[in-house]
Amino acid sequence: MRKPPFHKSFLNAFRGIFMMVKSERNFQLELAAFAVNLFLIFYLNLSILDSVLILMVSSGVLAAEIFNTAIEKICDIIQPEFDVRIGLIKDIAAGAVLLMAFISVVTGVLVYWKYLFI
Numbered sequence: 001m002r003k004p005p006f007h008k009s010f011l012n013a014f015r016g017i018f019m020m021v022k023s024e025r026n027f028q029l030e031l032a033a034f035a036v037n038l039f040l041i042f043y044l045n046l047s048i049l050d051s052v053l054i055l056m057v058s059s060g061v062l063a064a065e066i067f068n069t070a071i072e073k074i075c076d077i078i079q080p081e082f083d084v085r086i087g088l089i090k091d092i093a094a095g096a097v098l099l100m101a102f103i104s105v106v107t108g109v110l111v112y113w114k115y116l117f118i
């Protein structure tokens, strides 16, 4: 198969993100959290380093959710029926999102703490 031109690959990737925004409730919530973080970065005037930390962990959650959804969709194509192995694969993928979300909450508390209470 011929490789699509660069701008086409870009559009395809955007279509993937748009699909996530339109149809994945968890992604919508995580995107809202990302927007709140953007607001807090400016409102609390975070340092560059703290801003980068917050941006990295909150976008990490979004990326993990995208991979999780992609894995779920592959699983549903390969095996639409109940299958313990598919359940385990989906649980593992969901675990990556949970782990990333946990790390981002801990990072958020550690970073915002000094701007709010110190």
Ligand SMILES: Nc1ncnc2c1ncn2[C@@H]1O[C@H](COP(=O)(O)OP(=O)(O)OP(=O)(O)O)[C@@H](O)[C@H]1O
Binding pocket: 026, 068, 072, 079, 080, 081, 082, 083, 084, 086, 087, 088, 090, 091, 094
């Ligand atoms: N085909 C299957 N066979 C066995 N268990 C499954 C199967 N499909 C889903 N499950 C179980 O149901 C859970 C939820 O799967 P589902 O595909 O509904 O994802 P979801 O509700 O969109 O989850 P998420 O919140 O992680 O996006 C899985 O983590 C898994 O434990």
